[in-house]
Amino acid sequence: MSEKGEREIVRGLRDVAAAETSISYVDPKGSLYYLGYNIDDLVGNIIYAEVAYLLIHKKLPNQRELDTFNAELISEMKLPEAVIESIRATPKRCHPMDVLRTEVSRLGEYDLDANDRSKEADLKRATRIIAQVPTIVATLHRSRMDEPTPSPREDFSFAKNFLYMFKGTPPSNEETDVLHRLLILHADHGFNASTFAARVTASTNSDMYSAVTSAIGTLRGPLHGGxxxxxxxxxxxxxxxxxxxxxxxxxxxxxxxxxxxxxxxxxxxxxxxxxxxxxxxxxxxxxxxxxxxxxxxxxxxxxxxxxxxxxxxxxxxxxxxxxLGVPKEFFTPFFTTSRVSGWVAHTMEQYEDAVLLRPSSKYVGTFGSTFVPIDKR
Ligand SMILES: CC(C)(COP(=O)(O)OP(=O)(O)OC[C@H]1O[C@@H](n2cnc3c(N)ncnc32)[C@H](O)[C@@H]1OP(=O)(O)O)[C@@H](O)C(=O)NCCC(=O)NCCS
Incomplete structure (x- = not known):
């Protein structure tokens, strides 16, 4: 509030800190940290699944934990049959982000543990969502080419499987390396607009699918991931x-x-x-x-x-x-397949914070409008 008692607006919420986070730090001087690790030390040294694990478990996995996580991700990549049918039925004129937003929302209908809101259930749900988003993207692309989507292979990393399923043929080592780096770089970025949207939704204690759906709609805009x-x-x-x-x-x-x-x-x-x-x-x-x-x-x-x-x-x-051979309308969906790991991590962090994110506004409308019944307007 100003001295006159008027609310002051911080246009665009520029530099406003809305909550605490220990997931990532965007240093204005030009550095980015995930859980304290400078991304310069991560890119090229680890694979994307390690970063996804880091964000949701808040620690880097050891080899055994990574192997288990990678296997879990691959087994969770399978989509409910109804979701596959729905993806195939979408008109080609729809932007892939429209389809992704709708189908992630639909995934919530098939979560058999939807009523279990324990931390363990949320962690399992987070892993499943990270795994299923790439499958939606790959299935949509393959179906638009009238081609089947190959099933993920156990001998491939999670990221490699995504590109394999998207393109229909096993990617080269060069392509796989590029994809790991690309996904690592897109995984999280402080309180960016889509992450904030996810956190606002989570702050109402709404479910994780709703939080991710809000985030997808926000990422899509051309000032952000679009x-x-x-x-x-x-x-x-x-x-x-x-x-x-x-x-x-x-x-x-x-x-x-x-x-x-x-x-x-x-x-x-x-x-x-x-x-x-x-x-x-x-x-x-x-x-x-x-x-x-x-x-x-x-x-x-x-x-x-x-x-x-x-x-x-x-x-x-x-x-x-x-x-990598990705058509441009699939660029933002590719971004989504990675940023979703940040969104679910932030959603869980927001649940722990347990505070409703609800800002105020400065009213600039009028007062004293005289009500006129509809037949007199
Ligand atoms: C990202 C973005 C939304 C940040 O916006 P912001 O912090 O509100 O910054 P502003 O829009 O106020 O820009 C500040 C100044 O830089 C200029 N500017 C910012 N981004 C610009 C761009 N992409 N092209 C040309 N000028 C740009 C603005 O015109 C403004 O100049 P002015 O002071 O002379 O009017 C903005 O830079 C942008 O729209 N970029 C293009 C979209 C994009 O690449 N988004 C992905 C973001 S990761």
Whole structure:
């Protein structure tokens, strides 16, 4: 409240700390930590399932725990038959995020332990949701290609199985390595908008499926996880590399946002960008990736020079996913398959905090409106 007793608005909740968390820390100076581990020490040294385990169990697994977790994830990847049928029945005009949002919500109908809200049940539920989201994404993609979805293989890691089921053929070692890194980098990010949405839902003591459904709807927007698809739209629109300058200057002259740039928290470069840029550089033996990379480097230079801002996670993630053969409308679903591990971790943390997240607002409407019955209006 101000001295006059008026509520003060923090527009966009910028810099407002809404709750405590020990899951991840976004350092504005340009670092990201999961449970205290700098992501620079994790990327390339561990696989995605270890990060998912870290987020929900709040400790890194030993080999035995990882093997058990990986096996549990693979066995939980199976979807209820009704969900598979529903995915297959969705019209092709629907964006994959529409389908994902609906089907994750539907999964809640098939949770036989739905009434068990113990910590143990929530942990099992979290593991199951982490496992089933990629299967929904893969099943949707395969069904849109009129192809069957292969069953997961026990000799593959969870992440490798996802790509295998998505593409229909076993991925190469290079592709698998890229996917692990990509998923690790997307897994959690403090109180980003979708995580906050999940936590608001969880704060009402609602169930985990509802929290994840809220988060999916929030991630989808182009200012958040939907940005990577828009980055690829921009790269497609630009066409040849020589058109970059004119296109980007045109956007900036018209005060339009360049997708994949800027960040609410980071004052320096997003710490995930260097990993993604490096991955793209390694994938430049593919001609298409090389062409996209050259455009990206030019865009980065122009935007930084004119606005002083840096690319965020979504900029090079778009080119990385393209190199993996992922169609652009599936970029945000790929993001979801990883960020879901952060959402369920935050949902459980919010249950422990047990406080309703309910901000206030500043009323700017009128008072004293005179009521008129409908037949007199
Ligand atoms: C991420 C984002 C929503 C953060 O927004 P924010 O913290 O509210 O920052 P603002 O929108 O207030 O931007 C601050 C300034 O930087 C500029 N800016 C921020 N992002 C920009 C972008 N992508 N392109 C061009 N200018 C940008 C704004 O125009 C503004 O400039 P001004 O002060 O001259 O008006 C914003 O940077 C954005 O829309 N980026 C594009 C979408 C995207 O990539 N999202 C993924 C985020 S991980």
């Amino acid at each position: 940005a990577s698809e828009k980055v690829m739209d921009m790269l497609d629109d630009i066409g040849q590399e020589e058109h970059v300058e004119e296109y980007v200057q045109g956007l900036l002259d018209n005060r339009k946002k360049v997708m994949g740039f800027g960040h609410r928290v980071y004052l320096a470069e997003d710490p995930r960008t260097k990993h993604l840029r490096g991955m793209v550089e390694k994938l430049c033996h593919r001609k298409r990736t090389m062409d996209l990379y050259r455009k990206c480097i030019k865009i980065e230079g122009i935007v930084h020079e004119r606005k002083g801002i840096y690319p965020n996670l979504d900029f090079y993630a778009a080119v990385t996913m393209d190199a």
